[in-house]
Amino acid sequence: MADPKTENPIRKPGGTNRGDPPLVLGLETSCDETAVAVVDGAGHVRAHHVLSQVQAHADYGGVVPEVAARQHIQHLDGLIRKTLDDAKIGFDALDAIAATSGPGLIGGLIVGVMTAKAMAAATGLPFIAVNHLEGHALSARLTEEIAFPYLLVLMSGGHCQILAVEGVGRYRRYGSTIDDAAGEAFDKTAKLLGLGYPGGPAVEREAGRGNPDRFKLPRPLMGTPGCDFSFSGLKTAVRQTAEALVAEKGAMDTADRADLCAGFQAAVTDCLADRVGHAVARFQEDYPDFRAKPAPLVVAGGVAANTAIRRRLTDVATSAHMVFHAPPLEYCTDNGAMIAWAGVEILKTDPARDDMAVGARPRWPLDDRAPARIGSGKKGVKA
Known part of the structure; x- marks a missing residue:
């Protein structure tokens, strides 16, 4: 320089x-x-x-x-x-x-x-x-006192990854998407279902009115080793389900859209919880000092504004004796x-x-x- x-x-x-x-x-x-x-x-x-x-x-x-x-x-x-x-x-x-x-x-x-x-x-x-x-x-450190190191789940429209944050400019990647990011999958699902842009908040609103158990959607990579994500197959399954509904009924109604959004959001949330659970185990091995005290689990990025995802990852943190942190919604x-x-x-x-x-x-x-x-x-x- x-x-x-x-x-x-x-x-x-x-x-x-x-x-x-x-x-x-x-x-x-x-x-x-x-x-x-x-x-x-x-x-x-x-x-x-x-x-x-x-x-x-x-x-x-x-x-x-x-x-x-x-x-x-x-x-x-x-x-x-x-x-x-x-x-x-x-x-x-x-x-x-x-x-x-x-x-x-x-x-x-x-x-x-x-x-x-x-x-x-x-x-x-x-x-x-x-x-x-x-x-x-x-x-998250802007509004809370969070010491290094901490486990970070970073989710946005273009990125989905889990990292250990050791300090400013010091990051260790545990896992990343191998295709679509979570936010990208939300946006493309919204576009497919005619929900408009931005897609993430639109899908979340519809999901709140739907039945997440009506459609059986896949959970890519869930249950496999590692911390990587994959959402392309889930996005394809949503498209195929929507096409089948249109072929059967001639058009999707409001209940169909709400149920499909609810199922999609539930699948994403399950995948995130599974992969973050693996990352928690690895983080606790890499930083053994945190076995005796609660470690920070930080969720950041646009997808961190999703209430269902926040709630589920809070449960993951609690189960692992970690402390959940996320920036205020505006950040x-x-x-x-x-x-x-x-x-x-x-x-x-x-x-x-x-x-x-x-x-x-x-x-x-x-x-x-x-x-x-x-x-x-x-x-x-x-x-």
Whole structure:
């Protein structure tokens, strides 16, 4: 990494010269939310805003990368100004500017990274490149005192993995999806059943009205060794069941949709509980000190907002004498507060950090030592 002091004499080191906890501005533009926040080193969210792009993508049934990038360009500057105004600070009060630099949609990432770098260059502040997954991984520590190490279940639209979190930037992957992520399966099920976008909350609402036992859906990999996930076969079974209903009745009714959603959600929840149970056993072997005291089980990412999944994984934690933790719902889905907080955590471990030489990257695994599960081409390893 280039030394910012030699490349730009106006740049100052990360952290703070005032003796106060560092104050960081965070930008999140990796997918379809434009989000900005200001967070301090004590975990106080001074201001945060998330501008949803749901309406912009609703007609397409999913996120269109080009549309998402244009929305970020259109709204990011105004959202930064509003966030700073709400926090009642200017750039002179900040200690760093953090932005999601990957993984994600490259167009959106470039918007956030280049905006953050421009502000950093103009103000002399350090730029912190944040891994989007690390933002999720550390998000529970924003609102709770959770010591390292802890077991993390990270579930979002593009990622589903279990990791041991040993510290900032230190992750050991126990398992990952070998095909679809849990959130992706929720979204595709919603699209198949005509429930609209975003799919996860729509499926959960329908599942709450349905009978999970009506349809016998598979539980891929459940009961097998290891901690990896697979949801592609379950998604296919949902499609085949829906097609059979249409062939039999001519159309699906509201009860059919609710029951199918309930069965799908129950299958996902069973699979997650099974794989997390295996990961708990491995974690307790790797970190034997936790055999005598409760260890943290942290669930993060957009799918962590699902009430049924939270409830089931809470039971898994209790059975294993672990303590369940999850971020508040507003910090489960993509948001700027988790990126600003990750910037704070990074500055605390590396006060001289400055990532002006780091660019946007569509793929960026948390554990880059683990073998690839999905994608290992010229863009790098996806998971």
